[in-house]
Amino acid sequence: MADLIPQLRGTLPAVLQDAGEDASDRVIEFFTAEIRNENTREAYGRAVRRFFRWAAHRQLDLSDIEPVHVAAYVEEDDRAPATVKQNLAALRRLFDFLVTGQVLEANPAEPVRSPKLQTDNGKTPALTAEEARELLNSIVAEKQELPQLRDRAIIGVMTYTFARVSAVVGLDVGDYFRAGHRWKIRLREKGGQRRTVPVHHKAKEYLDAYINEAGIREDREAPLFQSLRGRTGELTGRRLQPDNALQMVKRRAEDAGFDPAQISCHTFRATGITTYLENDGDLETAQHIAGHASANTTRIYDRREDHVDQEEIERVRI
Structure with a gap:
């Protein structure tokens, strides 16, 4: 040395x-x-x-x-x-x-205030595609064991489906399924809203790596994302709760060098939508993918969210 x-x-x-x-x-x-x-x-x-x-x-x-x-x-x-x-x-x-280390007497960066993470369209901060990719890659940079694979899959699903954390942790194994030549995810959002979206190829990669390591593919009624048992990192069979997912997200963000105070589960919903729109995605289609509410009551009968093309999902180029 x-x-x-x-x-x-x-x-x-x-x-x-x-x-x-x-x-x-x-x-x-x-x-x-x-x-x-x-x-x-x-x-x-x-x-x-x-x-x-x-x-x-x-x-x-x-x-x-x-x-x-x-x-x-x-x-x-x-x-x-x-x-x-x-x-x-x-x-x-x-x-x-x-x-x-007594090289400097004071930290010149300490008093400097950081810029606020918000846009004109809302207060939820969104990562850039590069930042999101950096965060996702950092989770498995040193180990590709069950805890790392689970956490990457959770963040990946939130990002690529624009889903709320409650819908993601509410998934069962059987909610990730094959329909013809495509893989889809069946989400249950707040208010009892259900939507099915195609699975982005990166989200599929993350999900398959986690499910194969966990050995839960055939247990279709089991919670997809489960809590972990102590230091062994084994699945408990119990569904991961949103608060625990938030703690995980903040820990992974801090490990990757981000300010955990500025990162939440909703960050990845905003990140996915923003990146989709930046890559020429259609705003109305983004609304359907995200399951956003509309003032138009006829949207209650609109089933376009069940027919989102795979090409639309692939616009989330992270």
């Missing part, structure tokens, strides 16, 4: 290299020892490189950086609010590590 450190120093942004070996070594320690998740490490690495390129263009040394500089950087960042928040979280954590 001692031979590797000089090589790693040379890969750091110039501002960090110029700050001296103590600073460089502390940054290397942060990325090798403090950040253990590979996807988080990559995400934080991109955030740190981007910020210090910005600082170098303004001829700032590490010791020169103050809250006003970090605030200016955040203000100039025109990417999605969720991405900006994630980048700021990475900087806060790195600077904290430099403070505890």
